[in-house]
Amino acid sequence: MSLNEFLPPVLLAAAITFFLRALPFLIFHGEKRMPGWLERLGQALPSAIMAVLIVYCLKDAGTDLRGVALPQFLAVGVVAVTYKWKHQTLFSIAAGTLVYMILLANL
Amino acid sequence: MKKEIFRAAFVCSIPILCSYIFVSIAYGIMMQNAGFPWFASLFVSLTVYTGAFQFVLITFLSSGASLLTVALTAFLMNSRQTFYSLTFLKEFRAMGKRKLYMIHTMTDETYAVNYTLDLPEKEKQDTMFLVAFLSRCYWMIGSVLGGVLGQLLPVELNGIDFCMTALFVIIFIDQWEKTKKHTPALAGLAIGTLCLVLFGQQRFMLPALLGVSGLLVFMQAGGRAHESE
Numbered sequence: 366m367s368l369n370e371f372l373p374p375v376l377l378a379a380a381i382t383f384f385l386r387a388l389p390f391l392i393f394h395g396e397k398r399m400p401g402w403l404e405r406l407g408q409a410l411p412s413a414i415m416a417v418l419i420v421y422c423l424k425d426a427g428t429d430l431r432g433v434a435l436p437q438f439l440a441v442g443v444v445a446v447t448y449k450w451k452h453q454t455l456f457s458i459a460a461g462t463l464v465y466m467i468l469l470a471n472l
Numbered sequence: 473m474k475k476e477i478f479r480a481a482f483v484c485s486i487p488i489l490c491s492y493i494f495v496s497i498a499y500g501i502m503m504q505n506a507g508f509p510w511f512a513s514l515f516v517s518l519t520v521y522t523g524a525f526q527f528v529l530i531t532f533l534s535s536g537a538s539l540l541t542v543a544l545t546a547f548l549m550n551s552r553q554t555f556y557s558l559t560f561l562k563e564f565r566a567m568g569k570r571k572l573y574m575i576h577t578m579t580d581e582t583y584a585v586n587y588t589l590d591l592p593e594k595e596k597q598d599t600m601f602l603v604a605f606l607s608r609c610y611w612m613i614g615s616v617l618g619g620v621l622g623q624l625l626p627v628e629l630n631g632i633d634f635c636m637t638a639l640f641v642i643i644f645i646d647q648w649e650k651t652k653k654h655t656p657a658l659a660g661l662a663i664g665t666l667c668l669v670l671f672g673q674q675r676f677m678l679p680a681l682l683g684v685s686g687l688l689v690f691m692q693a694g695g696r697a698h699e700s701e
Contacts, residue, residue, distance in 0.1 A: 366507065366508070366533070366534075370533075370536070371508075371512065371533065373539060374529065374532060374533060374537075374539060374542045375515065375516055375519060375520065375529070375533075376519065377539060377542055377543055377546070378520050378525065378529060378542055378543075378546040379519035379520045381543055381546040381547055381550065382520055382521070382522050382525070382546060382550045382553070383575070383576055385547070385550050385551055385553050385554045386550075386553045386554070386556075386557050386575045386576065386578045387557070387572075387575045388554045388557065389554060389557040389558045389561055390557065390561065390564070390565070390571075390575065393558070393561060399558065402692040402693050403692075405692045406688060406689060406692045407551075407552070407554075407555040408651070409653070409655075409656040409688050409691070409692065410548070410551060410552070410656070410685065410688055411552050411647060412644065412647035412648065412651070412656050412657040412660065413656040413657060413659055413660035413684045413685070413688055414548050414549055414660065414681070414684070414685075415640055415643050415644045415647060415657070415660065416644060416656075416657050416658070416659075416660025416661040416664060416684075417660045417661075417663070417664040417677070417680045417681060417684055418524070418528065418549070418640050419637070419640050419641060419644060419661070419664075420660075420661065420664030420665055420668055420680070421528070421664070421677060422636060422637035422640060423637065424668055424673045424676070425673065427668070427669075427673075428673070436631075437634075437637070440634055440637070440638070441637065441638075441641055444637075444638045444641045444642065445641060445645060448641070448642050448645055449645065454491060454639075454642055455490070455491065455494050457638060457642055458494075458495075458498075458635050458638040458639060458642070461634060461635075461637075461638040461641075462631070462632065462634045462635045462638055465631045465634040466629070466630060466631035466632065466634070469630055469631040470630065470631075
């Protein structure tokens with residue numbers, strides 16, 4: 366990949382991210398408060414976006430049922446069950462990824 | 473700056489150290505696997521510096537996603553940082569020259585740690601700065617380590633990219649447990665899947681993100697109208 370393909374998306378993402386972090390400092394001077402609906406949107410948005418991202422991660426499952434779908438769904442199951450059980454982020458990431466890699470190599 | 477403050481800040485940052493080092497090593501390895509060397513990882517970690525989105529950015533870069541998709545995804549995934557910044561309006565303003573650095577280094581983890589600090593003003597400022605600084609170092613060190621490690625490992629790490637999926641599933645469960653309102657999460661799954669079927673793998677992110685955020689804005693604005701009745 367050339368620099369022309371790498372730099373624009375990265376710098377764009379960096380600028381947007383910095384802008385979002387700085388936004389309250391630009392808008393809110395003094396004691397001005399956020400409107401209630403915006404505050405509620407801030408609470409609702411993250412889990413909806415995360416749900417779309419999970420769909421994004423599993424997007425190839427539909428086209429390759431045996432090769433990708435089965436390992437992916439089993440590994441997601443491993444992550445969910447181990448996380449509900451121990452609530453250890455790193456343990457669940459490692460367990461799920463390991464199961465996925467093993468299934469991918471052997472199925 | 474005093475030694476005790478540095479030690480205290482380091483202790484506060486240990487949980488961040490544990491999670492950042494491993495997640496950023498995974499990031500560096502994934503980047504290497506996708507054909508990006510360690511200095512590319514370092515550059516992204518240095519400029520973008522936001523956990524989950526950096527993983528999505530890898531697949532965007534290698535699939536050649538449109539700038540519009542990159543922008544909208546960055547906007548929606550990182551909009552939560554705006555809400556974190558709100559918490560620290562007064563504190564950061566009081567920090568003078570360090571303000572911009574504090575704004576740039578705001579993440580889920582530094583937010584959580586700095587939010588719980590209970591110290592006198594001057595010490596709190598120094599500690600917050602050091603926690604932010606150390607966390608950013610951990611993240612960059614891990615990114616480079618991962619890139620180098622990915623290069624050295626003789627085997628092909630087929631499937632290592634699943635750690636991104638696992639991370640998102642865990643964040644999803646965390647968010648699910650924190651609230652009783654599951655409509656947004658379910659709407660995200662439903663609209664995401666629907667758009668995937670309608671638009672296909674390469675093109676569904678943009679309509680899905682627009683659809684789900686539009687629906688939520690509609691729901692929240694509707695909620696306000698309802699309350700004021």
